[in-house]
Amino acid sequence: MIDPATTRRVLVTGGAGFIGSHLTDLLLARGDAVTVVDNLSTGRRENLPDAHPGLSFIKADLGEALAAFERSEHFDEIYHLAAAVGVSLVIREPIRSIETNIEQTSALLRFAARQSSSSGLAPARFPRTLLASSSEVYGKSPKSPFREDDDSLFGPTTVTRWSYACSKAIDEHLGLAYHAQSGLPVTVARFFNTVGPRQVGDYGMVLPRFVEAALHGRPLGVYGDGRQSRCFCDVRDVAAILPRMLATPACVGRVFNVGADVAITIADLAELVVTTLNSSSKIRFIPHEAIYGSGFEDLAQRRPDLTRIREVTGFNPGIEMRRTIMDLAESLRGIPSAVGPSSI
Numbered sequence: 001m002i003d004p005a006t007t008r009r010v011l012v013t014g015g016a017g018f019i020g021s022h023l024t025d026l027l028l029a030r031g032d033a034v035t036v037v038d039n040l041s042t043g044r045r046e047n048l049p050d051a052h053p054g055l056s057f058i059k060a061d062l063g064e065a066l067a068a069f070e071r072s073e074h075f076d077e078i079y080h081l082a083a084a085v086g087v088s089l090v091i092r093e094p095i096r097s098i099e100t101n102i103e104q105t106s107a108l109l110r111f112a113a114r115q116s117s118s119s120g121l122a123p124a125r126f127p128r129t130l131l132a133s134s135s136e137v138y139g140k141s142p143k144s145p146f147r148e149d150d151d152s153l154f155g156p157t158t159v160t161r162w163s164y165a166c167s168k169a170i171d172e173h174l175g176l177a178y179h180a181q182s183g184l185p186v187t188v189a190r191f192f193n194t195v196g197p198r199q200v201g202d203y204g205m206v207l208p209r210f211v212e213a214a215l216h217g218r219p220l221g222v223y224g225d226g227r228q229s230r231c232f233c234d235v236r237d238v239a240a241i242l243p244r245m246l247a248t249p250a251c252v253g254r255v256f257n258v259g260a261d262v263a264i265t266i267a268d269l270a271e272l273v274v275t276t277l278n279s280s281s282k283i284r285f286i287p288h289e290a291i292y293g294s295g296f297e298d299l300a301q302r303r304p305d306l307t308r309i310r311e312v313t314g315f316n317p318g319i320e321m322r323r324t325i326m327d328l329a330e331s332l333r334g335i336p337s338a339v340g341p342s343s344i
Contacts (some may be wrong), residue, residue: 006066007031007033008033008076008077009033009077010035011034011037012027012078013038013078013081013082014043014081014083015034015036015048016042016044016045017042017081017082018199019132020082021048022198025239026240027271029056032054032242034055034167036055036058037058037065038082038272042203045118059244063103063335073115074305077129077130078128078129079132082283083100083168084096084100084101088162090161090164091216096312097163097167098166098167102155102170105122105131105174108184110177113178114141115127118189123264126183128185128187129184130162131171131172132191133188133190133191134168134191135190135259135302135304137165137168137190138165139153139165140148140154140297142300145305147150147307148256152169154232155297158297159297187246187251187253187254188255190257191258192231194233195208195234196234196327197235197328198331199329199331207269207324208328208332211328211332213281214274214279218282219283220274221284221286222284222285222286223253223287224287226266227267227300228266229263229264229301229303231260232259232260232264233258233259233260233317237317241258241315242314247315248313250312251331256308261303264321270283272322276322277325
């Protein structure tokens with residue numbers, strides 16, 4: 001039974017998406033009253049429970065949903081995961097991606113900053129707020145591993161890819177500014193290549209594209225020479241650390257890398273998918289320009305320094321990649337096949 005006077009009330013934007021739905025499952029399991037706002041542009045309603053006494057689902061653009069909340073509406077925690085996702089989507093629809101990331105984050109932070117009173121028994125206070133960011137904010141810096149205080153190095157504005165990185169950097173600036181000026185307890189999580197069940201490859205994500213191709217016996221397309229490396233972290237490890245971050249005072253007003261720090265090349269990842277799933281698929285190398293056009297800049301490596309989050313929260317991702325691949329394959333078996341590979 002949900003007691004509105006004593007139950008923790010949580011807002012998850014983008015909660016029907018890949019990461020958001022796993023987080024929502026955890027919050028419901030701990031007994032929270034969870035409101036999910038998602039316009040289902042990239043999220044899927046089936047990622048969430050059909051019926052749960054603690055879940056309220058609102059299908060709407062975030063700005064519309066926030067405007068419709070009662071003035072007395074109060075949340076104890078807010079997880080802002082709504083965003084344009086994937087390099088492929090950013091390149092196809094840059095205006096939508098930029099406006100979605102910046103305008104929605106601005107609206108969310110204004111809403112959170114007004115949440116200074118509570119209708120329940122909890123004392124009046126701002127909601128603890130987590131902003132989801134991306135390793136893309138490091139840009140194309142050759143440094144490795146990336147530390148949270150490192151400089152960003154973006155390409156020119158004529159290269160569309162960097163618009164996403166810039167928009168997420170602005171989101172971080174906004175969140176930290178609200179903390180500095182109004183005292184809003186904001187924490188920024190920079191995600192590094194999160195993968196796992198419920199992820200789809202429609203927007204350029206490499207692992208679901210590889211897994212889907214392997215399941216159907218199609219070639220796994222590796223862009224470039226395949227020597228570019230990434231660090232992949234299972235979504236269940238990522239989702240589990242987010243509530244702990246909001247519960248930790250030392251996380252407030254700070255930025256944290258969230259991911260794994262064991263690197264694998266994209267070519268080796270393709271091989272691992274094929275062997276793990278015992279697939280007959282072959283691996284095919286495709287020039288970047290054949291997919292994204294001329295001028296696309298890929299990154300040779302992207303590896304996080306996890307010292308800060310380990311020291312503050314004890315974060316230690318432990319789900320092995322083979323298990324992630326098998327669980328992702330199981331979740332993709334019920335989803336209609338998409339066309340084409342990816343390696344970003």
